[in-house]
Amino acid sequence: MGLFGISWATIVLSIAVGYILLMFLQWYLKFRRTAIVLCKIPGVKTEFLFGNSRQMPGLNEAAFEWMFKNVTERPRLSLGWLSSFLPMVNVVHADTVKVILKSSAPKSRSLYSLIMSWLGEGLLISNGEKWFRSRRLLTPAFHFDILKAYLEVKNRASSIFVDKLQAYADKEEYFEIFEHACMFSLDVILQCAFSYKSDCQTAKMKQPYVQAVWELNDLLADRFFKFWLYPDFIYYLTSNGRRWKRACDLVHKVAENIIQERKQTLISDAKKGKETKCKDFLGILLTAKDDNGTGLSSAEIRNEVDTFLFEGHDTTTSGTSWTLYEIARHPDVQDAVYKEISEVLEGRDNDNILWEDLPKLTYLTQVIKESLRLNPPVTFIQRVTDEPMTLEGYDIPVGTTVNVVIVNVLINPTLWEDPLKFDPDRFSPERNDERDPFSFVPFSAGPRNCIGQNFAMNEMKTVIARIVHRFKLELHPTHKVERQLAATLKSKDGIMMKAIPREKL
Numbered sequence: 001m002g003l004f005g006i007s008w009a010t011i012v013l014s015i016a017v018g019y020i021l022l023m024f025l026q027w028y029l030k031f032r033r034t035a036i037v038l039c040k041i042p043g044v045k046t047e048f049l050f051g052n053s054r055q056m057p058g059l060n061e062a063a064f065e066w067m068f069k070n071v072t073e074r075p076r077l078s079l080g081w082l083s084s085f086l087p088m089v090n091v092v093h094a095d096t097v098k099v100i101l102k103s104s105a106p107k108s109r110s111l112y113s114l115i116m117s118w119l120g121e122g123l124l125i126s127n128g129e130k131w132f133r134s135r136r137l138l139t140p141a142f143h144f145d146i147l148k149a150y151l152e153v154k155n156r157a158s159s160i161f162v163d164k165l166q167a168y169a170d171k172e173e174y175f176e177i178f179e180h181a182c183m184f185s186l187d188v189i190l191q192c193a194f195s196y197k198s199d200c201q202t203a204k205m206k207q208p209y210v211q212a213v214w215e216l217n218d219l220l221a222d223r224f225f226k227f228w229l230y231p232d233f234i235y236y237l238t239s240n241g242r243r244w245k246r247a248c249d250l251v252h253k254v255a256e257n258i259i260q261e262r263k264q265t266l267i268s269d270a271k272k273g274k275e276t277k278c279k280d281f282l283g284i285l286l287t288a289k290d291d292n293g294t295g296l297s298s299a300e301i302r303n304e305v306d307t308f309l310f311e312g313h314d315t316t317t318s319g320t321s322w323t324l325y326e327i328a329r330h331p332d333v334q335d336a337v338y339k340e341i342s343e344v345l346e347g348r349d350n351d352n353i354l355w356e357d358l359p360k361l362t363y364l365t366q367v368i369k370e371s372l373r374l375n376p377p378v379t380f381i382q383r384v385t386d387e388p389m390t391l392e393g394y395d396i397p398v399g400t401t402v403n404v405v406i407v408n409v410l411i412n413p414t415l416w417e418d419p420l421k422f423d424p425d426r427f428s429p430e431r432n433d434e435r436d437p438f439s440f441v442p443f444s445a446g447p448r449n450c451i452g453q454n455f456a457m458n459e460m461k462t463v464i465a466r467i468v469h470r471f472k473l474e475l476h477p478t479h480k481v482e483r484q485l486a487a488t489l490k491s492k493d494g495i496m497m498k499a500i501p502r503e504k505l
C-alpha cells in the first residue's frame, strides 16, 4: 500500500511525469524567449519541423550555388533553422565573423558532439582549461625550428609522389589526384607528427585507415542535416550509425598501434640509457608533464593522436588536390607558377625545395590562397555564445549556436570583387593591406585558429612546386569535376588529370 490509498508505483510515476513536464516547460520557455529575440534576424522562410534543413539542394555543386545566392542576398548575417527547434545564426562577413572568432565562445556541442566518438576531446573539440592546457603543450611541436626540420620529410614524400606521377606519364594515363594527394599527406603527417614510417604511398591496396576516414567524412556530412539522428542512441540503431561505429573502431586501433609502437621505443631507449631526442608531436604528448608532474592519460593521448591524424592529412589532401586542379584548369597560371619555380631552382642538380625557397615562392602562395578561397577544405565551423552579444545591432542571447560559414565569407560579394573568378592576383603583396584579415579565413582566425596552418602551407607549397616543376598538368577533357561537401571539401567523382613531363614539351 502507498500513501492515502495511492500505490507507490503511481506516486513515483506521477513524480517522474511531473518532472519531465517541468523540464520540458523550462526548456520551452527558454527556447521561446531565445526564438523571439533571434527571429528579428533576417533569414529564409522555414518549413514546419524541418526548418531550413531540407532546402539545401544536396551536398554537391548545387549547394554552392544555393549558398552563393544566400550570401549575396544576406551578406552580413542571417538566421537559419536546422529544425523548428534549432535556430542558428550564420555569420558571413569579416565584421560579424570577427566578433565571434575573437570572443571566448566555445565550440558548440551540436556539431562537435557528432565527431566526439571519433576524435574525443582532443585539441579540435575541447574547450576551456582543457583546451588551453593542450594548446600550450602542443604549440612547441609547430615551432619554426621544428617546421624547418619537417621540410626534408615533405621533400622525400614529394619525390615518391612525383615518381608515381612519372609512371602514369610514361604510360600516358590519366590519374585521380585526390587519391594520391591523400596518400602523400598521410605519409607526411605519419612521419612528421609520429615519426612513423609507412609504405602508404606505394602500397597496392588502399589503406583501411584512409577508407574509414573517407567513410566517416561522408557519414558526418549526411548526419549533420538530419537532426533526428543527433542522439547517439538513435544513430547507432541505423545502418549508417553502425558503419560509423565500425569505422571509428578501426581508426582508433590505428592510433593505438602508433602510440604503442612509440611507447616501446621510449622504453627500450630508456633501458639502453639513451635519451630520446625526438620532440615530434607524439614525443611531446608522451613525455609532457604539467606543473604537478602529471602526464596525459592514455585516453587524452589517443584523442590527440586521432585529432592530428585526421586534421593533419585530410585538410591538406583537399587543399593540395583543389590547387592542382585550379593550376591545371588555368594554363596561364600554370605557366607563371612554373616560371617562378624554375627561377628559384635555377642551377640546382635536384628539385628539392629548401627552407629559404619557401618565401620566394610568392606567386605559388597566391595561387594556393586563391584556391583555398574558392575551395576551402573546411567549409564551416560552429560556436555557441557563452555571454550575451550584439551582432549588427541584433541581440544574440547566451546559448545561441553560431555558424561561421567559411565558404560564404570567402565568396561574399561585398568582400571580394568578382568573387567566383579565380584570380591569384588578388593576393599579390601590394593588395594584402586592402583586406581585413577576417575576410580570408580558410584556417579560421583568433585564438582557436588552425595550429597546423604553417605546416600545411609549407607542405602544399613543397609538393605543388615539385609537381609543377616536373610536369605540365592537364585535366581530363570529358570528366566532370564537381565539389562535394563533407567534413572536408571533396570532389564528387574525383579529379582526373594527366601529367606531361616538361622535357617532352
Ligand code: HEM
Residues within 6 Å of the ligand: 107, 123, 124, 125, 135, 307, 308, 311, 312, 313, 315, 316, 319, 376, 377, 378, 381, 382, 441, 442, 443, 444, 447, 448, 449, 450, 451, 452, 453, 455, 456
Ligand atoms: C589546408 C589545410 C588546413 C586547413 C584548411 C585547416 C583548417 C582549420 C580550421 C578552419 C580550423 C578551425 C576549426 C574550428 O574552429 O572548429 C582548424 C583547427 C585546427 N587544425 Fe587545421 N587546417 C589545415 C591543416 C591542418 C594541419 C596540417 C594540422 C595538423 C598538423 C591541423 C590541425 C588543427 C588543429 C589541431 C585544430 C584545432 C586548433 C584549436 O582549436 O586550438 N590543421 N584547422
